[in-house]
Amino acid sequence: DIQMTQSPSSLSASVGDRVTLTCRASQNINTYLNWYQQKPGKAPKLLIYAASTLQSGVPSRFSGSGSGTDFILTISNLQPEDFATYVCQQSYTTPYAFGQGTKLEMK
Amino acid sequence: QLHLQESGPGLVKPSETLSLTCTVSGGSISSDSYFWAWIRQPPGKGLEYIGSVYYSGTTYSNPSLKSRVTMSVDTSKSQFSLRLSSVTAADTAIYYCARRLLGGNSVDYFDYWGQGTLVTVSS
Numbered sequence: 011d012i013q014m015t016q017s018p019s020s021l022s023a024s025v026g027d028r029v030t031l032t033c034r035a036s037q038n039i040n041t042y043l044n045w046y047q048q049k050p051g052k053a054p055k056l057l058i059y060a061a062s063t064l065q066s067g068v069p070s071r072f073s074g075s076g077s078g079t080d081f082i083l084t085i086s087n088l089q090p091e092d093f094a095t096y097v098c099q100q101s102y103t104t105p106y107a108f109g110q111g112t113k114l115e116m117k
Numbered sequence: 118q119l120h121l122q123e124s125g126p127g128l129v130k131p132s133e134t135l136s137l138t139c140t141v142s143g144g145s146i147s148s149d150s151y152f153w154a155w156i157r158q159p160p161g162k163g164l165e166y167i168g169s170v171y172y173s174g175t176t177y178s179n180p181s182l183k184s185r186v187t188m189s190v191d192t193s194k195s196q197f198s199l200r201l202s203s204v205t206a207a208d209t210a211i212y213y214c215a216r217r218l219l220g221g222n223s224v225d226y227f228d229y230w231g232q233g234t235l236v237t238v239s240s
Contacts (some may be wrong), residue, residue: 041223042142053213053230060223063216097164101225110166 012036012100016109022117023088031077031083031112033098040075042102048111049094057096058083090116119144121214121231124224129208135201135236139214146195147172152194152217153197157210160235165210169217172195204238208228211235 016081023029033043039095041061056073071076071086075104085092093116098109125137139153146153153165168178170188178186187200200206213236215227 042225043223044226046227052217053233054227055230056226056228059228082234099226100165104166104177105181106166108166109152110163110204 012103012107014098014107014109014111015102016096016098017097018112019110020115024090024117025090027088028084028086029088029114031085031114033083033095033109035079035081035090035100035102039080039100040100042100042111043074043076043081044099044101045072045074045083046097046099047092047094048097055059071094079093085114088114119216119229121216121229122194123214123231123234123237125234127235128239130240131205131238132203133206135199135204135212135238137212137214137234137236139197139199139200139231141195141197141216146190146197150218150220152177152219154162154217154229155188155199155214156227157235158213159207159210160198167199167201178183181221188207206238208236209236 015034017032033105043061044056047057048054062074073084095111095113097111102105118144122140126225129135152169154169158164165236170176176188185202190197214231216229
């Protein structure tokens with residue numbers, strides 16, 4: 011099974027900052043990588059699919075990159091509503107796997 | 118706007134069977150491009166993919182749970198269901214239903230989710 015590892019596990023930042031979150035797959039997943047945002051008590055929300063395609067309605071300050079095993083989610087100009095947990099997910103092969111998440115906290 | 122809603126008991130006894138239903142509204146459950154999925158999240162932990170069902174009845178289950186999982190779909194009611202047998206405390210989790218879009222060019226993701234329902238396994 012493919013394992014997904016996210017780093018860091020938590021990150022402190024301020025409004026207006028630019029942050030970079032990393033996701034690594036245990037084997038090549040091409041660009042079958044999705045990013046979700048999850049807030050406490052809520053279901054995950056799709057942000058980016060196919061590694062770099064922004065889901066409709068998601069602000070352009072979110073961007074994704076990478077292919078193969080290493081992927082990055084970048085959030086520019088952090089807004090108060092962006093403080094949440096970010097989770098990556100591979101859809102290259104079953105069983106689909108999620109990373110453990112990066113919790114983005116306000117400094 | 119598509120809406121998914123989970124329903125079912127919030128408390129299940131050990132060794133019994135967990136049964137959940139997801140009702141889909143605002144869209145068709147019988148669309149060719151979509152699978153209907155179950156995902157769970159133990160309290161304070163990460164997400165685990167349980168499996169998916171297609172409107173034709175074709176299913177895929179995570180091998181880690183496969184022997185205990187049964188999924189089905191009722192297109193007439195726009196519902197799909199999950200049954201997980203022989204539950205233990207380790208099956209305590211928030212259970213989400215979701216729509217899975219399967220396209221080309223690396224397009225395979227969960228785009229609509231239910232709000233989730235907490236199922237506790239306890240005597």
